[in-house]
Amino acid sequence: MDEQLRADAEVLWHYHHLRHEPRRTDVGIGLGSHDLGVAGYVAELYHAGRFPLVVFTGANAPTTVGMFPRGEAVHFGEHARALGVPATAIRLETRATNTGENITFTRDLLRDHDIREVTLVSRPYQQRRAYATCRKLWPEVDVVCAAKPQTLDEYLHTIADDDRVINMLVGDTQRITAYAERGFAIPQPLPATVRAALQRLIDAGFTKRLV
Template sequence: MAVREELRADVRTLWDYHDLRHEPRPADVGIGLGSHDLGVATWSAELFHSGLFPLLVFTGANAPTTVDRFPRGEAVHYREHALDLGVPDSAILIEPEARNTGENIQFSQRVLAGREIKSVLLICRPYQQRRAYATCRRRWPEVEVRCTSKPLPLDEYLASIGDEDRVVNMLVGDTQRITEYARRGFASPQEMPHEVTAAYARLVEAGYTRRLI
């Protein structure tokens, strides 16, 4: 279902809010967070080839939204895609059990145990950036963390996924999780401007509620 024209400004407001605009910098490890979006693995491979990190972790089991597309698990399929893009097997670790962003961080720490990790580059979907960053700040506060996604304009990203309704529902759900997960102690608090809360409320009222908790 295409987004109604009168709601596009609200979708863009949420999209811009979740984009942290972190400039990718060299890090001890890149961590690709599993999802339905194979573009995360593509961008992870591009960043590896640019020399930003020597080691890449792919993390993720399955969610209801990914089990059909990635039946062997998100991390496994991401790894295979990165290998096809020329990332050497020796530079990839996989964490195939995480089922949410908190576990992505926690279980990646477990995979990396014994290595000196002072800086992390999180690689994820564009609208997951703020939540991933806030989660890492809470669960792994001793590392320097930056977060990045392949830089695509909103309309280009929607076209690449091919399902506007799905993306907007997930964008609305991630916005709710910023405040709700901070309240529950799962993530660090993030400022949310009034225009973001107003856009979120209008999209909820319009029926984009499938990813709400």
């Protein structure tokens, strides 16, 4: 990747980081994906006392079925238990195949709980879209978004698939506007610098995750 495209990827990376102030909430919700690090960070936050209850949500997408054949939520839950989160604190939502379903199915799963504040734990570049989706579909709760603190370089090294990460970063950025227009999420600001970086990456061929 040339220097300009790498800089553009950094622009998108920082755009998705909401930098919410950490606080204790009623539940931590780990959004399923290809990134098992989400489950690891949920475990870290649980042990830090950020929430007493954990929900992992996700069935499979075409990009994850090979890694997590029994479903994202199942594998994430197993990973969290291996990191010391007690099984009694974990709930699994195993049907969701997109972020909207992650939110709505988890909301339904927790209907009998008094949930007023939630922590959404996701891939670093999914934070803004997860927030916008939750505010639209579960407006009665306060939302804190969280992701493992790391640089783009560190994340690329962890995933070891630059093409996949950049394509998903581009796709998540495009969805900010596209999903708000379709009524799936609340609108989010999209600065001109972000629009320009997004377009250059699309023009460079990072189009595999566009809707």
